[in-house]
Amino acid sequence: DTGVSQNPxxxxxxxxxxxxxxxxxISEHNRLYWYRQTLGQGPEFLTYFQNxxxxxxxxxxxxxxxxxxxxGSFSTLEIQRTEQGDSAMYLCASSLAGFGYTFGSGTRxxxx
Amino acid sequence: KNEVEQSPQNLTAQEGEFITINCSxxxxxxxxxxxxxxxxxxxxxxxxxxxxxxxHGRLIATINIQEKHSSLHITAxxxxxxxxxxxxxxxxxxxxxxxxxxxxxIKP
Numbered sequence: 688d689t690g691v692s693q694n695p696x697x698x699x700x701x702x703x704x705x706x707x708x709x710x711x712x713i714s715e716h717n718r719l720y721w722y723r724q725t726l727g728q729g730p731e732f733l734t735y736f737q738n739x740x741x742x743x744x745x746x747x748x749x750x751x752x753x754x755x756x757x758x759g760s761f762s763t764l765e766i767q768r769t770e771q772g773d774s775a776m777y778l779c780a781s782s783l784a785g786f787g788y789t790f791g792s793g794t795r796x797x798x799x
Numbered sequence: 800k801n802e803v804e805q806s807p808q809n810l811t812a813q814e815g816e817f818i819t820i821n822c823s824x825x826x827x828x829x830x831x832x833x834x835x836x837x838x839x840x841x842x843x844x845x846x847x848x849x850x851x852x853x854x855h856g857r858l859i860a861t862i863n864i865q866e867k868h869s870s871l872h873i874t875a876x877x878x879x880x881x882x883x884x885x886x887x888x889x890x891x892x893x894x895x896x897x898x899x900x901x902x903x904x905i906k907p
Contacts, residue, residue: 720895723896727901729885729897729898729899730895730897749859778806778842778858780842788832788844788847788895790834790841790842790843790844791841793841793842794876
């Protein structure tokens, strides 16, 4: 599989619980991005890594959100104390030096 | 005013028709992406272009840097082309600035 892989595909959680999503980018891609998409809206940028360094973080990313890319390969996005407003599709994309973005299928989070 | 604007927002056409979706942007960009998203599906990158024209199968994308305008064309449209088409401008900070998308429905 040479695409961007995201796990899990779907996650249902109770409000207040913590959740963690994983993204495995294309192996030679050095840049990795997280986006959030709510129903009927375009994706919103959350954060961006170049190799293992988190270079930019959106104001949308509150203190409850944290993302890591420990070895410059896969990345995790954790949401602590989930709220109903966190319900969305979380998309991961990777690129090589900013060219040719490839998106994963996303993780759909539902907070009940 | 959004930095990336698409038109039309919704487009319904008959199978076989020639489709044009337009994108205008007001920011300085290093590249412009056209992406496709099927209902409930992931986002697929169709084109990334910084000048001129690109063609892939029945899809054609053009960009005019001076006019800050890009178009996506679909020739001989087919019901399987039904999807949301998104224009996204890549700025110098590596972020993608997304248009609102064009929902395309091709009727058989």
